[in-house]
Amino acid sequence: MNETHEDQAGSTYDVVVLGAGPVGQNVADRARTAGLTVAVVEHELVGGECSYWACVPSKALLRPVIAVANARRVDGARQAVTGALDTARVFARRDHYVTDWDDSGQAKWVKSIGADLFRGHGRIDGPRRVIVTSDQGARRTLTARHAVAVATGSRPQLPDIPGIQEAHPWTNRLGTDSSTVPGRLAIVGGGGVGAEMATLWQGLGSHVTLLARRNLLPRLEPFVGELLAESLSRSGADVRIGRQVTSLTRPDPAGPVTLTLDDGSQVEADEVMFATGRAPNTHDIGLDTVGLTPGSWLDVDTTCLVNGLAGGWLYALGDVNHRALLTHQGKYQARTAGDAIGARAAGSPVDDAAWGDHATTADQHAVPQVFFTDPEAAAVGLTAEQAAGAGFRIKVVDADFNAAQGADLYADDYQGHARMVVDLDREILLGVTFAGPGVSELLHSATVAVAGQVPLKRLRHAIACFPTVSEIWLFLLAAYRRE
Template sequence: MTETTTPEPTTSEPTTLTVDVVVLGAGAVGENVADRAGRTGLSVAIVEEHLVGGECSYWACMPSKALLRPGAVLAQARAVAGAAGAVTGGVDVAATLASRDAIVHGWDDDSQVEWLDGVGIRLVRGRGRLAGPRRVAVTADDGAPVVLEARHAVVVATGSTPVLPDVPGLGDVEAWTSREATAVRDVPASLAIVGGGVVATEMATAFADLGARVTLLVRGDRLLPAFEPFAGEAVAASLAAMGVDVRLGARLARAARTDAGGAHLELADGAALDVERLLVATGRRPQTGDLGLETVGLEPGAPLAVDDAGCVSAVDGGWLWAAGDVTGRTNTTHQGKYDARVTGDAVAARFGPRAGDGPVDADGDDGWSPLRALADHAAMPQVVFTRPEVAAVGLTEDAARAAGLHVRAVDVPFSSVGGTTVFGTGPHDDGGAARIVVDEARRVIVGATFVGPEVAELLHAATIAVVGQVPLGRLWHAVPAYPTRSEIWLRLLEAYGL
């Protein structure tokens, strides 16, 4: 199908573009939706107000890992006899920031725009809002109005936005969010971070490496509350060893701008501190506040509830879809991209040139379908790039029990495998630990957590075991190579009783 455009507008008359599918948001999720929907011949337009590639490419996943990587490499080198003596000094701040700049392409999206052009996706620059069923109004960068009319579907992939707590004076101190932290130009001498989750712990690690004096203010009683408790405990101990002041149970009560332009912080327990910069990392919410949802009968600001294919259930006609953070189902780039692939394929199957050739949602023999995002329910993987790293997939022990499963948690230290001895451990590193959570009724793994240096690369094996529901008796025959740290799988199954 081909796109159609009206003649050039006169004065304030909007340009109208009619395509098969309109995607709101050209981050990693929106790009994947557009690509998958367009592969079978549907014409697709994608709307983006900022940079094509979105948060992950420029202000989250990629730049944050660029800031974290040098410190991790130095720490691991120091843990290996024969290499430790060659390590002098700490992280080269200027080189680290230059590497970050290169990884984000200097916050220039030309290469991503070229990719859109190469796959035939029409980019419309500007701010887009729903203006009724299958209709998107865009205010272009130059102020000109553009109306996009979708023959079949509109997909919302606008991501999420940081949540700032309601603290008196917080608006006066020019608090950072993750965007300012990952785009830092001048490393502050002192930094307070409010939060205890992934962004807070990763940025505490990165800025400690970069030479800042870091204070971590955690309202709860542990770090990384969404993970197994031993993960947060290990990260807290490591941060303290790095010189980070980790304060659990610390609630920010008031903030004020100092004469020097920094932040004066008062805590609920009466303590106070002055810092050069304040980073607030207290979570994110779906970015739906100004999308025109009210024009199609939905509540602005709320997540877009979708079915497993990504269709917004509350809107009649099956034309409105959504994927990624905006749905409230996921909060990682990789899981959002997975949802995007499912949603894009489902849109193509329902509305594409070959629609009607077969069942849109055909399940395999095991009940899994490529057109349903079933992994969102109990098989989402996540990595926290702290030191030690935390890698987890599926359910924690507590979450599994809350879901009504009869489970057994099996814990094994990485020191039990020969690969750890070769890999090396540092003065504040015992090699880490691993846990699997086993559904005793089915004798399959429903969750796994690894804590230790570079355990991110061990995660996919666990993800396959969880998604594939591999019986432990079969998993026993997957022989790990020696001497590698993946031998932890043998030790876990032995500890279980095999």
């Protein structure tokens, strides 16, 4: 494995990958499987944002919080929960799963697939060429015969608010790698990151104030955010919907921060976290050298080939193409694009029609997403609003989980809701949404139904085992037939 710092010579590969997170690793692996030579460039930790500051640490931290919450929902078990979470052990668990921020294991994996790893900042320098600059300043030129794949991810985007720099705000990185529980934590933003971080830090003992301009988890069905807001409020969090921060003050960097809101009220906290959006890591990778705009999201076709660029050599995968800022979706794109790169390199046909081997069709029709809040939220496909806006003739079918005995046995007084959006012309599912304890494990069945376009007439023959939470399917399908 090359971890080049001093060698000034250039090297030629079939594929050069910028970014060694899960997305970059997947496209590299697929290209190697196709028999292509691959160079992978990474300027931070091999494994990327997901492995060290996002998906993995947040879920490692959230699992104890959710486990205790679920235990408290079951009589006989709740009596065994007699104390607070051991935060030191929770943080130690997180450290274990992020391997103490040591990426040597993932670096070895890159070597194991036969790819070369170059540590340093990669910058495109004209068509099919990348210059890698090491931390020590050494430069090396990599040339790609067939493709350069951009998988550099995204970073937090802070709003332009007076006093924000002086407030030293947390973003998702400090939200997941901190090992101190603030007494009071203000979180700005009610999307996925904000909602999960509110669940986490309230569960670890912080008093959380969650400020959101609109409904929590606003890209999901409205009932999800409503259930989550109620649950967070019951846990002691201060949830304020429809509020915006107009300024921040923090005279002492070690002291409290004061947030002034658009209604004139103020919130004082020991720390403030912003979860208000992401920006693509494309600002310093040399897009200008090939006629693209630095800092832009990259527009791609169904194979993730960048549109509007001559030569068919630049691919954009994962967050940078802005289709779905989700690790699993980026990995799906990477696998698909890697196969397409291999086919094009071999001169083989490219199957880029809808649901073809080289088409990322699920990006438009069947994106699954889970939020490990309390209650959990899980959805795939279109919401009712999105489906109606796209011109489909739909029926919206709702069911409460408390109708299913399996849910009742899972948690006493189970509180949850489910919705499916039906395309009436084809009688298939366009989208499914669940909110409730443990619903993350229901989502793949819904994803198969949506991606597979399973007719409802056939889906009713997929029997849900008794007594499980998945019995909710029986009630959804029964409600559809009755209406």
